[in-house]
Amino acid sequence: MPFLQELKRVAALLEIRLDQLLKPEPTHSGQARLIEAMRYGVLDGGKRMRPFLLVETARLFGVAEDAAIEAGMALECVHCYSLMHDDLPAMDDDKLRRGRPTAHVAFGEATAILAGDALLTLAFEILSRTSVHQDAKVRVDLIALLARAAGVNGMAGGQALDLAAEGQNTTALEVSRMQAMKTGALFGFACAAGAVLGGADAPARDSLAAYAAALGQAFQLADDLLDAEGDVLAAGKAVAKDAGRGKATLVGLLGIDAARARLAALIDDAEGALALFGDKAATLKEIARFIAARRG
Numbered sequence: 001m002p003f004l005q006e007l008k009r010v011a012a013l014l015e016i017r018l019d020q021l022l023k024p025e026p027t028h029s030g031q032a033r034l035i036e037a038m039r040y041g042v043l044d045g046g047k048r049m050r051p052f053l054l055v056e057t058a059r060l061f062g063v064a065e066d067a068a069i070e071a072g073m074a075l076e077c078v079h080c081y082s083l084m085h086d087d088l089p090a091m092d093d094d095k096l097r098r099g100r101p102t103a104h105v106a107f108g109e110a111t112a113i114l115a116g117d118a119l120l121t122l123a124f125e126i127l128s129r130t131s132v133h134q135d136a137k138v139r140v141d142l143i144a145l146l147a148r149a150a151g152v153n154g155m156a157g158g159q160a161l162d163l164a165a166e167g168q169n170t171t172a173l174e175v176s177r178m179q180a181m182k183t184g185a186l187f188g189f190a191c192a193a194g195a196v197l198g199g200a201d202a203p204a205r206d207s208l209a210a211y212a213a214a215l216g217q218a219f220q221l222a223d224d225l226l227d228a229e230g231d232v233l234a235a236g237k238a239v240a241k242d243a244g245r246g247k248a249t250l251v252g253l254l255g256i257d258a259a260r261a262r263l264a265a266l267i268d269d270a271e272g273a274l275a276l277f278g279d280k281a282a283t284l285k286e287i288a289r290f291i292a293a294r295r296g
């Protein structure tokens with residue numbers, strides 16, 4: 001099946017599952033508004049690249065798609081929570097996300113914070129279900145992996161480093177470390193989760209970890225290039241804001257041409273890390289090339 005068609009198919013399956021999971025119920029009006037904000041933050045959103053990556057990694061090891069989709073739902077809940085919180089006035093203060101008002105603009109700051117909190121905790125509830133895997137140890141391993149990816153040594157810690165670096169002199173190494181935590185951690189979880197679900201051996205896990213590390217860096221670099229060169233309609237969010245806020249990016253440090261060369265090298269690294277899997281990893285290689293070429 002052509003790559004884009006498969007990406008859309010998995011995204012549509014995920015959308016259906018998330019919609020069912022967050023069906024509004026006749027509750028207190030405050031709870032109903034919270035559920036509405038959660039749905040606003042997680043539905044009709046993005047390309048679902050991270051869950052797709054998890055599904056395709058799990059496919060390498062013959063994991064049933066239903067189980068991989070379940071784990072992908074948890075991953076997407078964490079990703080969407082992070083976007084809702086990153087957009088807050090105390091963080092990046094963004095007014096536009098995926099071509100529409102950000103959650104705090106649409107629902108107010110308090111509800112946006114609570115909706116993000118609720119999506120984060122929902123992710124761990126999902127991973128605790130036997131529909132993800134019958135073996136409790138596998139489920140616990142997945143929960144631990146996601147907690148690390150989302151926490152102080154992963155996404156949250158990376159965001160703290162990002163905020164602290166605004167207006168400061170930073171090195172390329174420091175920026176790469178920050179981005180590996182802030183952006184790369186969830187890509188790392190996607191690949192690690194697929195391997196855990198499939199009972200992969202150590203060499204396979206190491207290969208996927210190297211692939212995910214290069215892919216996460218490439219994704220962030222492509223995102224920074226979009227901010228520097230893109231337009232609002234294509235990106236679905238504000239652009240040209242990183243330089244204005246003095247944010248630390250590799251594009252700012254290296255310049256456009258060097259950043260593009262680095263992006264190409266990262267894609268080569270990602271593809272090279274998959275040599276162990278041969279033709280079975282064709283879609284994972286396409287994911288890397290798609291990320292490098294994206295315009296929104």
